[in-house]
Amino acid sequence: MKKLLLFTIITTLLAGCAETSYSYRQAHQKIYYTDYTRYVNSGILVSSSSDFTGYPYVSLGNITVQYEESSIQTDTSIVSFDDMTTQNMLDRLVLSAKMYGANGVINVKITYHPSAHRQSYWLATAETVFFDPLPPMPTFTQPAAQPSTPSRKEFALRTVDYLLQNNMSFLQWNSSGENIYFDMISNQYILSKEFDMKYGKGTRLAIDMMYRDAQNTGQPASKKQ
Numbered sequence: 001m002k003k004l005l006l007f008t009i010i011t012t013l014l015a016g017c018a019e020t021s022y023s024y025r026q027a028h029q030k031i032y033y034t035d036y037t038r039y040v041n042s043g044i045l046v047s048s049s050s051d052f053t054g055y056p057y058v059s060l061g062n063i064t065v066q067y068e069e070s071s072i073q074t075d076t077s078i079v080s081f082d083d084m085t086t087q088n089m090l091d092r093l094v095l096s097a098k099m100y101g102a103n104g105v106i107n108v109k110i111t112y113h114p115s116a117h118r119q120s121y122w123l124a125t126a127e128t129v130f131f132d133p134l135p136p137m138p139t140f141t142q143p144a145a146q147p148s149t150p151s152r153k154e155f156a157l158r159t160v161d162y163l164l165q166n167n168m169s170f171l172q173w174n175s176s177g178e179n180i181y182f183d184m185i186s187n188q189y190i191l192s193k194e195f196d197m198k199y200g201k202g203t204r205l206a207i208d209m210m211y212r213d214a215q216n217t218g219q220p221a222s223k224k225q
Helices: 001-018 039-042 086-099 152-165 190-197 201-217
Strands: 055-066 104-113 121-131 172-174 180-183 189-190
Touching: 055 086, 086 121, 086 180, 104 172, 152 201, 180 190, 190 201
Parallel strands: none
Antiparallel strands: 055 121, 104 121, 172 180, 180 189
């Protein structure tokens, strides 16, 4: 009887273990390539290194560019906080360094500091220097000009006008009850997380606001600009 009772207890425990469910977190990968060579033809050396033995230079000072998240939108360019990249931060760093007469930006460091409770921000730091003479730099042929990327505002206007012309809504729900939004590029509805990953949360909110406004007024969004 005792053996039977013990067997029953063990079987129950094993059955409980077998029914244990596990949840797995999904992940996605982003690759940011920061191109230092794009500044060569403008006569400024940009490098993450600080060792330039054999090439004398005068250190002009340290420079820091901080780009903070803000609930107040001050411009409509595509480079919103959601769309910021290491390359855009480096562009800002180099432009600022040129204002101080530097022909070299060395020891470059660019970091992103997310925060759930305070403002998230990007930080770019470097040492500005003046080389005399400037270290020899290879000549790069500039790639052919690419079609300009529409600004966030232009993309939002096109999306809203397309939705109105085709009597479509920007927001829908899938069979699981999740929010899905219309992606004009792929011409299909995608999950909000995927939309934000491709275009930024700020773009989604801008389209949603423009779409509601256009519905209320009965006029295409582009005519109101």
